[in-house]
Amino acid sequence: MTSTPPETPAGTPGGTPGGTPHETPRRTRRAGAFDIRLVIALLLGVYGLVLIVLGLGFTTDDEIDRAAGVNINLWAGLGMLIAAVLFALWTWVRPLRVPEEGGDEPAE
Template identity: 65%
Template sequence: MATDSESTKRAGAFDIRMVIALLIGVYGLVITILGIGFTTEAELAKADGLNINLWAGLGMLLFAASFVAWVKIRPLRVPAEDGDQEPTPRSE
């Protein structure tokens, strides 16, 4: 009799949480780089001295990291198809 772990498999790269983490992570990386290297004094004055690009980018990177941690801690299990399982040897 197959146990729960034998009859399911991980979703892997097709888990929507990884897609969301990738998109938010790329956007966060770009915004963080913009906040570190390309912020002018005029932009800081508009934001009352707060480097909003830097903080928003870091927040997005933290959000993406939390999604990746969620995927690693609680992986999505999908039912395995008949062709996906290796045949079990018969004892005669």
């Protein structure tokens, strides 16, 4: 009596839909600077810092009165800065993996 290795379900390491469980995994690398989440984090961070500077240094009492007593530039800037940090953390915690160039052919 021979034993056969158990089938690996699709979506787990070693198992692919329509493939065999013993296929060679493709080599991947991190996307790095090409990850769109980093671009979004950079833009939100820059705009957030600009709004914080405007809210702290250049907002008059008349503008605050027109905004129902809220320094909206400061609060919007803080919100954008927090969102930028969350996007950057998301990129760090769950990096985007892309296949390496030339990974389909074995090295000779």
